[in-house]
Amino acid sequence: GYTLGLQWARPIRRRDATVRLQGELTSVEQSPTYRDRPIGSFYTSRRVIQGYTQRGESLAAAIGPGASSQWVAADYLEPSWSFGVFAGRIRWNEDTRSTANFPAYQGYCIHDVSIFPGARARAGSRFGYVSAEVTFGNRLNSFFQVQSGCIDQNSVLDIRNRTLSVTVGTFTPGRSR
Secondary structure (H helix, E strand, O other), rough: EEEEEEEEEEEEOOOOOOEEEEEEEEEEEOOOOHHHHOOOOOOOOOOOOOOEEOEEEOOOOOOOOOOOOEEEEEEEEOOOOEEEEEEEEEEEEEEHHHOOOOOOOHHHOOEEEEEEEEEEEEEEEOEEEEEEEEEEEEEEHHHOOOOOOOOOOOOOOOEEEEEEEEEHHHHHHHHHO
16 A cells, blocks of 8 residues: 655745645555455455454554545645645545445445545634634445445435534744744
8 A cells, every 4th residue: 555645835925925735645455456366355364364453453544444545735824824625535445345246237336435625724823823624524325335226326325424623722832923
């Protein structure tokens, strides 16, 4: 697997501000050549019964075995405040989906995928700072629950989650005042 991240920041002329772009790609999926071999997932198999774990916790990216993710963000940063937007996508347990022998009529509609756009902001002064982030998560076909295929998706189990995170800090060293 791999994780590749990128951040680019550029100051804005005639202002004490910066524009920042960020991105990240993570993949812990098996190579497509392994999908036709009888070895199981590389996290658990006949040879490594417990999988690659430390007391039951997966050793790898937080997205879990056989997954991939993409994340992008854009921010406008002033010395005392900032605002930004972001979006991400996670495809969960792709190794399981590829080897599970789902019926052909389900086609490409059976991926377990999360999509999560959001926004974040921060304001600070000499007394401290406050930051907030809101995320609108949508997990499509959670745990491969669809039974009806691409056309009629009556049995789809989607999970929607809204998250608001607020952080307040006071007299933090190193922050712009």
